[in-house]
Amino acid sequence: MSVLVEKADLSLKYISHYNKVKEILFEGSSYVLNDVRNRAFQDFIIQGIPTQKNENYKYTNLNPRFLPDFEFVHHKENNNVDIKTVFRCDVPQLNLEPRLIFNGWYHRISNESLNLPEGVILCSLAEIANNNPDLIKEYYGKIAKTDSDSMVALNTAYAKDGYFLYIPKNVIVEKPIQLINFLQAETDTFVTQRNLIIIEQGASTNLIFCDHTLNLNNYLNNSVTEIFVGENANLDYYTLQNQHNRTSSINSVFIQQERDSVATTHTYSLHGGLIRNNLKFVLNGENAEANMYGMAFLDRKQHIDNFTQIIHAKPNCQSNQVYKNVLDGESTGAFSGMIHVVRDAQNTNAFQQNNNLLLTDEAKMQTKPQLIIDADDVKCSHGATVGQIDEEAMFYLRARGIDEDKARLMMMNAFAHDVVRKIKVEALGNRIDELVEKRLNGEIARCHECAYNCEM
């Protein structure tokens, strides 16, 4: 059987599956989700599962990840999840009441005290879509286009739930909001999660999104998050990716910013089999500022692909990107960062940096900046490095009595440092520092994931 036929079969498998479960997908879902469902699936059929011939997926082969016979989670599982029994976030002083997403479905935790300022809504997407479709219909599917990425199309076709966050005009949410995303199932599972965040004019929030996988099945997690940041609003969006080696995570985040807003993403990829992060910013108003910070640690045969696009659609905006990767073992990574300055987006200031540290001869990194500049008064700069640990610096540390392993760790921490220090939530910053150190020490495998990782 030729490879081509195999691939076609693979897409066919999903096509026949969709047709089989279509009724279940429509059933109980709001018209807001259902109205775009079939169209999205048509877009998926046209595009198929991306191959490496697709320029945007050149460095990541998703096809093998779609091979397992996945179960889909079309219903909210009726397990009364007690978060304390499955997970306890022990970040000191963070002291949040985390909300839980379980295989793509938002769960209310028993005794959940919604300790949020008045008017703020944090709930299930399915719930808000059914109860208050007017609130979301102008936003849902607006920036996550199904005709330009088949994974977004597939997500939109299968979308039933996820979380919804709404911060009304001028409301400042002081305490960070934490969401924990769990994958746990009896069999290999395909998880679709669809999230929507609306931050109105002058509002502000910190959102921490943590991933955890609880047992050793193959998971494919295809999530899409659309985020709207209103005029003069402020968002810090933290993602901690910490999943085992049999998890493939395709994580697409779309952010549209209006004038004078500031949005910052912090993406920490601590562990995962395959991680593809699609991140697209549209700067849709003047004086908007977008910051993207990313830090990934990989070992064994792990793979990460950070694919960013930033559209400077209006003049006088700023964007900053700093992505760093530490690659050990036979891990592979890719960074592709596109900056598009549209016509008349004058006085744009765009900066992009990607630094990579290869710890072995087998680790590989691909890095590709792309600048498309259609305005004439812009400042764009980009830089990429791929290298090893500075041996002169290593010798300096060792010559002061610091042993080789510790010196190497200090150097790796130093490499991560200028991304980590961008974290504004202090307790989280300290924890990330710790996690980074643990990860670099190889200790993270001794967390609850350990039993799984050793087999891989």
Added chain:
Amino acid sequence: MLSIKNLYASVEGQEILKGINLEIKPGEVHAIMGPNGSGKSTLANVLAGKDDYEITADEITFLGENLLDKSPETRAKDGLFLSFQYPVEIPGVPMVNFIKTAVNEHRKHRGEKELTAGEFLKLMRKKMELVELKTKLTNRSVNEGFSGGEKKKNEIFQMAMLEPKLAILDETDSGLDIDALKTVANGVNALKSPETSSIVITHYQRLLDYIVPDFVHVLYHGKIVKSGGKELAFELEEKGYDWIKKENGN
């Protein structure tokens, strides 16, 4: 303290040290002088354990133990200190964290308890005063953004913190103005004791006005071609290196 017998070192097939012999006893200060490219820094790096070199020697012992078998960190913890000619900037490694780790590694090696944060800060303040290091170290990365003079003072400060038995000062005077030179020399002298020794590598005699050597050696083309007392330094200052070059067939 240190005994070097017939040391050869080469890098990528090129021989740099060609049979060095040197004996250093406790309490002694040895100056090593010589023109550029004579192998002075190579000697310092080889002793500190840099592994860029192919090394052969009949014997190198430090405090009676074979030096070449040991890693750079073990040599440091045994009491060998290299003040770098070009201290490396290490962005992201906090200066205080670095020196604290170094001090505690030394203490562990000696079977002593690690210093508490309070004890460490007290010690640090004391030693900073000793070498007149006025640079703010907290929230700074190792050597990052330090001026040339600050970097050299920082080396002597680290030496003061680690209290080595043998200090190798590799062109600690280069890039220093006369005031900074005096300060650095005062720091070195304050750390001197009958049990500690130093090797002072320099081009110029002027440092030796402040750090007075017991012996002066001239290194040329990878060999010690002349040894003498401190008066040899004056002779070199007066006559330059040309006569050495002539004597040794250029």
